[in-house]
Amino acid sequence: MTLVRSAEVYRRIYAAIKKIPCGRVATYAQIARMAGLPGHARQVGYALRILKNDSVPWQRIINAQGKISEREPRLKKSQRAKLAAEGIAFNAGGRISLPRYQWKPYFD
């Protein structure tokens, strides 16, 4: 059953991201699982890539290492600023503590 190739998949990815509360973050793989697409972390990144506005809190998606994924320096700074504004702290290496900030749906 090929669920892929439909806009519905993107809708589900965006829907999952919208559930992330302010001040928390989620990883690409985590969102993929929540959207019912385990193993499709890259698709999450792809879905974010084509965003043209801030209709979804894309800044709350970071990679499994707790870092902002590689992209244009300008955009990385933008993402970091948005997260900082939400009260998320960065350590010296520019990393975010996942144990502390990762969103756990069951606990909010």
Place this chain on the structure above:
DNA sequence: CCGTTGACCATAA
């Protein structure tokens, strides 16, 4: 149709 790419990931050295 097919080779390449990529806002990823886990593991190893």
Place this chain on the structure above:
DNA sequence: CTTATGGCCAACG
């Protein structure tokens, strides 16, 4: 800490 490697798989040209 750092690359490197293999896996992943839809999107792209």
